[in-house]
Amino acid sequence: MSDLPLIQADRAVEPPAATTNRGRGRRLRLLSGTDRVVITLMVLIPLLLVTALVWLPALATVVLSGTDWDGIGPLADIDFVGGRNYGDVLTNYPPFVPAVQHNLLWLAVLFLVATPFGMFLAVLLDKELRGSRFYQTALYLPVVLSLALIGFVWQLIYSRDQGLLNAVLGTDVDWYGDPGVNIWAVMLASGWRHVGYIMLLYLAGLKGVDPSLREAAAVDGASEAKSFFRVIFPVLRPINIIVLVVTVIESLRAFDLVWVVNKGRNGLELLSALVTQNVVGEASRIGFGSALATIMLVVSLVFITIYLVTVMRGEDR
Amino acid sequence: MSTGTLTRPPAAEQARPTRRRPTPQRVVLHVFLAAVAIGWLFPVLWAVLTSLRSYEYTASHGYVSFGGWTIDNYVTAWQTAEFGKHFLNSVYITVPAVLLTLFLASCVAFVIARFSWKINLVLLGLFTAANLLPQQALLIPLFRLFTQVPLPEFMSDSELLYDSYWGLILINVAFQCGFCVFVLSNYMKALPRDLYEAAMVDGASIWRQYWQVTMPLCRPALAALATLEVTWIYNEFFWATVLMRTGDKFPVTSSLNNLRGEFFTDNNLVSAGSVLVAIPTLVIFFLLQRHFVRGLTLGASKG
Numbered sequence: 001m002s003d004l005p006l007i008q009a010d011r012a013v014e015p016p017a018a019t020t021n022r023g024r025g026r027r028l029r030l031l032s033g034t035d036r037v038v039i040t041l042m043v044l045i046p047l048l049l050v051t052a053l054v055w056l057p058a059l060a061t062v063v064l065s066g067t068d069w070d071g072i073g074p075l076a077d078i079d080f081v082g083g084r085n086y087g088d089v090l091t092n093y094p095p096f097v098p099a100v101q102h103n104l105l106w107l108a109v110l111f112l113v114a115t116p117f118g119m120f121l122a123v124l125l126d127k128e129l130r131g132s133r134f135y136q137t138a139l140y141l142p143v144v145l146s147l148a149l150i151g152f153v154w155q156l157i158y159s160r161d162q163g164l165l166n167a168v169l170g171t172d173v174d175w176y177g178d179p180g181v182n183i184w185a186v187m188l189a190s191g192w193r194h195v196g197y198i199m200l201l202y203l204a205g206l207k208g209v210d211p212s213l214r215e216a217a218a219v220d221g222a223s224e225a226k227s228f229f230r231v232i233f234p235v236l237r238p239i240n241i242i243v244l245v246v247t248v249i250e251s252l253r254a255f256d257l258v259w260v261v262n263k264g265r266n267g268l269e270l271l272s273a274l275v276t277q278n279v280v281g282e283a284s285r286i287g288f289g290s291a292l293a294t295i296m297l298v299v300s301l302v303f304i305t306i307y308l309v310t311v312m313r314g315e316d317r
Numbered sequence: 318m319s320t321g322t323l324t325r326p327p328a329a330e331q332a333r334p335t336r337r338r339p340t341p342q343r344v345v346l347h348v349f350l351a352a353v354a355i356g357w358l359f360p361v362l363w364a365v366l367t368s369l370r371s372y373e374y375t376a377s378h379g380y381v382s383f384g385g386w387t388i389d390n391y392v393t394a395w396q397t398a399e400f401g402k403h404f405l406n407s408v409y410i411t412v413p414a415v416l417l418t419l420f421l422a423s424c425v426a427f428v429i430a431r432f433s434w435k436i437n438l439v440l441l442g443l444f445t446a447a448n449l450l451p452q453q454a455l456l457i458p459l460f461r462l463f464t465q466v467p468l469p470e471f472m473s474d475s476e477l478l479y480d481s482y483w484g485l486i487l488i489n490v491a492f493q494c495g496f497c498v499f500v501l502s503n504y505m506k507a508l509p510r511d512l513y514e515a516a517m518v519d520g521a522s523i524w525r526q527y528w529q530v531t532m533p534l535c536r537p538a539l540a541a542l543a544t545l546e547v548t549w550i551y552n553e554f555f556w557a558t559v560l561m562r563t564g565d566k567f568p569v570t571s572s573l574n575n576l577r578g579e580f581f582t583d584n585n586l587v588s589a590g591s592v593l594v595a596i597p598t599l600v601i602f603f604l605l606q607r608h609f610v611r612g613l614t615l616g617a618s619k620g
C-alpha cells in the first residue's frame with residue numbers, strides 16, 4: 001500500500017549512540033556449525049523472497065523495456081528493439097504527457113501545500129495544549145484509511161447528483177468526472193490524508209528536539225516563528241529530507257485513488273495507472289508498459305538512494 | 318454505527334475546556350485547531366451520517382436535510398456486496414502475511430543487529446529499499462511470473478500463484494519485510510549486548526538467543542509493527558486488484574471497486590459499504606492507538 005516508513009524519520013533525528021563494535025566480528029569463531037547454518041537460513045530465506053518478488057522483477061522490467069515482447073508469446077521470440085519503446089512513449093502516446101504533468105502537479109500540491117500545513121499543525125500541537133490528543137486523533141484518522149476507501153468517502157461529497165458539494169454550492173459539476181477539475185478533487189482527498197501523515201512525522205521529530213535549544217532561543221529573545229525557522233527547522237534536517245523523499249515517492253506511487261475513481265483516464269492519468277492499463281487492460285503492450293515502469297523505477301531509485309543515505313548515516317561508524 | 322459513537326464524544330468533551338485561562342492567543346489557537354480538526358473529521362462523519370439515512374428520503378429532500386433515519390443501508394450493503402465473505406478473505410490474507418512478515422523480518426534484523434559484518438549494511442539497504450519501490454514498476458514481470466507458477470489444486474482452485482491467496486500473502490510479505498527489518502534491527506541494536514555474552518556463557522545457540530533472549534524483549538516493537546502491518550495489509554489495494562481475478566476471492570479493500578457498479582446510483586449504500594470497510598481499521602485505530610503511535614515513534618525512544 002502507499003504508506004512509507006515513518007519510524008526511520010524520528011530515529012534519524014536522534015541517531016542512537018553508536019554501539020561499540022569492538023570484538024563483535026571475532027565472535028564468529030565461537031559459532032558452532034549449527035549456528036552458522038541457522039544464521040544462513042535466517043538471512044537467506046527472507047532474502048530469496050525479496051529478491052525473487054521485488055528485485056528480480058525490477059530488473060526484468062528494465063530488460064523488457066528494451067524488447068518488443070507482447071506478453072503472450074514464448075520468451076525465446078523476444079527481439080531487442082533498443083530505445084524504440086521509449087521513443088514511442090515520448091512521441092506516440094498521448095496520455096504520457098498529461099500523466100507526467102499530473103504526477104508533478106500531485107508532487108507540487110503535496111509538497112507545497114499539504115506538507116507545510118502538516119508541519120504547521122505539528123508545531124502548534126507540540127505545545128502543551130489541552131485537548132491536543134483530540135486534535136491529533138482527528139488529524140491522523142485519515143491515515144488509517146486506505147486510499148481506495150478515501151476515494152469512496154469523498155465520492156459522497158463530489159458526486160454530481162448526490163454529492164454535498166453541489167448541494168451546498170448550487171452547482172452541477174461532476175467533480176470526479178469533469179477532466180478540468182477531477183485531478184484537483186482527487187488531490188484534495190489525497191492531501192487530506194497526507195497532512196495527517198506529515199503532522200505525525202514532524203510531531204515525532206519535534207518531540208526529539210533538545211528542549212534546551214528552545215530555551216536558549218527564548219532567552220535570546222527570538223520570536224516563536226524566528227526560533228522555529230532559525231533553530232528548530234535546521235535541527236530537523238534529517239526529517240526534512242525524509243519528508244521530501246516520502247512526498248516524492250508517495251506522488252510517484254499514487255494509484256489507488258485514481259483507480260477507484262475511473263482507472264486513471266479522462267483527466268486522471270498518472271504514470272502508475274498507465275503502466276497498469278498496459279498490463280491488465282485490453283491492450284497488453286509489455287515492452288511499452290515496461291518502458292513507462294522503468295521511468296518510474298529510475299526516478300524512485302534516485303530518491304530511495306537519498307533516503308537510504310540519510311537514514312543510514314551513522315550506521316557504519 | 319460504531320464509528321459515530323466512537324468519534325463524536327471526544328469532540329464534545331475535549332474541544333471545549335480551552336476557556337480555562339483565556340489568553341487571546343490561546344483562544345485563537347484552540348478555535349483554529351478545533352476548526353481544522355472538525356473539518357478533518359467531517360468527510361468521515363458525513364459518510365456515517367449518509368449511511369444512516371434512507372435513499373428515498375434524501376432523494377426527495379436532498380442531502381442537506383434532516384430525517385429519514387434507518388439502518389437498512391447496512392443490511393442491504395452487507396447482503397448485496399457479500400461483505401461477510403470478503404472480510405473473511407481479508408483475514409485469510411492479512412493474518413498469515415503479518416505473522417510471516419514479522420517472523421522473517423525479525424530473523425534478518427536479529428542477524429543484522431547481533432553481528433557487525435560489512436554485508437549487514439548491504440542487507441539492510443536491500444530490504445529497506447524494496448519497501449520503497451513503486452509497486453507498478455514490478456507489475457509486468459510479476460504478473461507473468463504469477464501466471465506461470467503452478468500450485469496444487471488443494472492450495473488454490475486457480476492452480477496458479479495468480480488468483481490465489483498464497484500469491485497475495487507472498488507479495489505482501491516480500492514488500493512489507495523491508496520496513497520491519499529496518500525498525501526491528503534498530504530496536505535490537507539498542508538492546509544491551511551483555512545479554513548475548515550471558516547467553517553465550519550459558520551455551521545458548523544462536524536460535525535460542527534469537528527466540529528466547531531477543532524476541533521477548535522486542536515485544537513492544539513487535540506489537541507496534543503488528544498493528545501497523547495489519548492496517549497496511551488490510552488496506553492494500555493494488556496487488557489484490559491486479560493479481561486476483563475471481564470476484565469471490567477479493568479481500569474487502571479491493572472488492573470495493575467491484576461494488577462500484579452495483580452501488581453506483583445510491584450514495585447512501587456506498588457510504589454504508591465504506592463505513593463497513595473502515596470499521597476494522599477504525600477499531601484498531603481507537604483500541605490500539607497507543608501501539609499505532611508507538612510504532613510511529615519507536616526509533617526515537619530506543620525502547
